[in-house]
Amino acid sequence: MQFQKLQIYGFGKHRDEVIDFSKGMNILFGNNEAGKTTIYECILQILFGFPQKNHLLRSYEPKNGGNYGGMLSIFDEEFGAYTVERVGGKAGGNVRVQLDRGESGEEELLKKLLHGYGRADLEAIFAFSMHQLQALEKMNEDELNRTLLASGTTGVDQLTLIEKQLLKESNALFKKSGQNPIINKMIKDIQKEELALKVEREKLSKYEPKKQELLQIEQELISVQKQLEKANHNNVQIEQSIKNRPLLNELSSIKSRLQELEEVQFPAKGIQRIEQASTRFKQVEREVERVSKRGEELQLQLKEAVSKEELQQLQNWIGRDEEWREWRAQRERMLASQQSLESKIAMKEQLLGLSRSALKVDSTIANEAQLRKQLDEANFSKQKIEHLQILVSNEATNEENRKSRVQKNKGISNELLIIIIGVIAVIGALVFKQWGVALAIIAMLALVLILNKKNKNDSTSNLNNGESPKRQLRQLKAQYEAQLTEINEQFHRMGITNDIEPEMYTEVFSQVRELQQYVIEQRQLDQQLDSIQQRIAERYEEGTMLLPHQVAESNLSAAIQQYLQDQTLLLNSMQQVQEQLRVNEEQLMPLTDELNELQQEIVALYNAANVEDLEPYYEMANFFEEKVRLQNRLSDLQLTLHDFNDEVEYTEFHLQQNTLALEQLIASQKALQAAHSKLHAEMNHLVTDERYSEMLQAQEQRKSELADLTKDWMRLRLVEEAIQQTLNDLKEDKLPKVMDLTTEFFQYLTGDRYEKIALDEEGFYAQTSMQQQFKIGELSQATREQAYLSLRFALAVEKKVNAPFPLLMDDPFVHFDTLRTAKVVQLLRKLQTNHQIIFFTCQERMKQAFEVKNIIEVEALQTKGD
């Protein structure tokens, strides 16, 4: 294909310019900064697109705005004429392709028209620049070979470049024995990290043993603690022992002293009490003395007085003074009575012709009752006789009256008689103090009375009963005779020897009775007199005894009285004194009591102190105090020495030893505790330390990255390999074709210095006309360039078949010398017959080298366009 025309709308500093191309060689001449490269770029960019923003390639978009782009008219053998117009728009510019034959399109069509070539492709084969040549200089054998290979095959320097790039990249990623490539480093890092992880894992696996160790340490700590306690205890004991030595000594001395003082006793508050007691004792003593003295004084006052009993007796006697007088009076009376009675008796004796002695008073009295009864009965019988006689004689009328009157009278008189006798008897009995007799008499009286009444009733009833009164009368008379007999009997018994007329019975009886009574009276009186006399005598005796001297009876009373008075007074005053003495005594008693008590107390105190006197008492107090003090000290000491057994006598040496052991134990305890804490912290750290998992995660990330990098590297390698293989194929296949042409060009360019350039297993080599073979690396820069150019040209020519692009040459031969320039120019002249060449240069000589119609002055373009 050929470029026909380039229309620049706006590109770099070119604006509205048109360049017409001709076949064959086209020289675009311009100085530096004329814009040659710009046009070059313009062509390529129209064809292949504007660079994207931020692209490595520089953009030629006009800074002033305005149109951007241009149009290239091309003629292609296959496709015919067409235009490619690209203007600014979206990213790579908007392109429009228009074929003369009608089709139009955009990128797709363009690509097709360009035979699928990209810019790089095209540039690789059809573009020549100085840089490419210069680059050869730096290349080594290998690179040269590759370059040449590339140049000679696909012309895909691009491919080589790509391959180079890929190799660079893949080497940057990984080299088999490399140190720096990323993957190598990463592998090393990962391995290093693996070791670190292993270390960490080791640390973590220590957890279990650490746990065991911890338990063990705890056990040991317990045992050390025990030992420590024991050692401490020992220490304490030893120290105590040492400390206590003197105390022990003191203890034993105290003990022995206490032994001495064992007997020492002392009452509580002894001193106080003794002093109190003593003081009080003295006080009381003084008091006692005083009182005693007083008592003595009083005592002195005491005169002998009669005793109280005597006084009492005197009083007693005087108290009975009336009685005494009475008695004396009675005696007189009695004596008088005696006399009278004597006379009475005598009278009676006379009367009766009975001596008193003959009278059996006693039996009389005894029989009295009987006699009386008989008398009564006789009387009664008599009465009854009379009665009956009356009755017989006088039957009716005054019976009841008389009876009743008689009875009454009799009754009354009987009863009265009984009563009087009874009363007298009772009195008599009473006088003789015969109570029983009195009672009996009363009882008898009663009985008799009752019987009497009964008899009366009986007799009354008898009378009323109606027995024949005569019979009755006879009976009665008999009865009466008997009775009279009996009565006489009685009188006889009484001592009355004379017979007595029944009518005189009563009278006799009463006389007898009276006599009896007088006798009895006399007797009584005698007795009474006796008794009175006796009494008087007794009393007299009693009285005189009381008196200090004898006194006549008649004065006794007075004497006693007087004596009594005197004595009473005396007694009173003595009583007073006594009273005082008593009071004194009363005073004295408590005092003496108290004194005694005090004495006792003091004695007790002394006893309590086992002493007998005050001096020793005080001594004892001291001893006791000492004793108490010692005892207190003893108990203090004992308390202090309580747990202490002084079996073993410890010394300072022991203390030292033990202290040392103690220190060691403490040290080991500290160490164990430190170890424990450390272990515990370590274990804690292990379970809470995130480091390991962080490291694991980081490692995993590294591995992921490694995997990706590996993929990248592998991909590169694949491509590399594929390219390599392709290149090799090409080498095998395509290259030979090119080599012939290359040799031809090479020969020409080197002026036949070299006759051949070829490729063998080792690479490219050049053979001189002298048959010397030089490896491509051995060639000089100039020759390298010639070899390179030869290849490139050969390839370009070869390619014309498939892709007949014009050659674009950007002043590649600037550094060639004249000769070489000439040579290459000649070659170009040859080539231009078949190939369009667009040659950018700033060299005059190049301009002049070609008699070419088409020399485009680049600088002139602008003006032309205006």
Next chain:
Amino acid sequence: MTVRFFHTADLHLDSPFKGSYHLPHHVVQQLRESTFQAFEALVTYAVQEKPDFLLIVGDLYDGENRSLTAQYKFIQQLERLNDADIPVFMSYGNHDHLSGTWSRLPLPKNVYEFSKDVSSKSIMIRGQEVVIHGFSYEKRHISEPKIEDYPVKNDESIHIGTLHGSVDTDLEHAVYAPFTVQQLLKKQYDYWALGHIHKHQVLNEQPPVIYSGNIQGRHKNEQGEKGFYDVTIAPDGTTFEFEKTSVIRYESIQLDCAQVEDAMALLKLIDHHFESMREQIGATMVELTLVNCTHEFIQYFHETPLQEWESIIREQQSAFEPFIWLSKVQVLQDRLQFEDHELMQSIIEKIDAFDSKQLKEITADLIKQPKYMQLIEPMNEQHWQELKIDASLQLQRLLTGKVR
């Protein structure tokens, strides 16, 4: 009597995340804590809801990684369950098997560990007897069908089977204590709690046979929601509900870039998508594939290295919380034909023609390095295929004149 429990497995506490790197520190932190946070969320939910017990079916952590902190934090959570009186029945799987020599921290008393032989543990729940069957992995690989050791249910109690292993017919995963669903159903249990497969799935509805999956995805192949199952066994049937726990999700999304011409448009589109992802999903590790791109855009895109694109996008998204981390961005592009470009064509053909053997040779320098072999998983067929495609795409980019 209803019995309610939680079924979870494959906690993989503290095992590292694969596939991402050059992550900023806070992302790494969050990734590292995500499994713990997920488990903590589970426990918090349990403390709140008070289920009758919790089942953990294997792979609690990667014992081989010896993580004490994992155990420590795990135990802290177990203590919380202990304080709430919730018993835990757990078994060990292939990653935390019983033969490992790592230190084991003591567990609180509400935890029951299954031993290496299949055994049954019975508890009374409000008068209802519940029997749980299970076993722990004695060693890393167990190829015997342990299912045969499970007893058949023959009483009125509730029977629950736990098994960490893989379905016999599943070739994708390595064969671990293999079983078939039929074998499970034959035991007549009321529920099968499975573990080992990280993708949660229901193999059978009634009675339920369920993989609870793991509670937090750990790399891009574990995408989507992760969590556990909340199960209630009632006299009239068993119901189960999936509860989400994952703190960070892995996702792959495709962006339609038909309207995208330049960086700004792309960034805007990405931002829009990420924003809605933040709202709907939360923290995400995302792989972007740009599809439906125009040629121009593809070329434009390839002018800038991928790392730079990634860097720009990440920078733009870095200010937002929760984070969306772009782990990879790529353009889906077709392979070009270089009909007119025989050279290119032939190179591509060459690439295509490589077989595994050749590939291994080509890459021998690296993959045969003994140091290397320990670190990276070996390539399989699929990987080689992908590699070849990538290589030809790369070549394409190179040959179309743009810088890679």
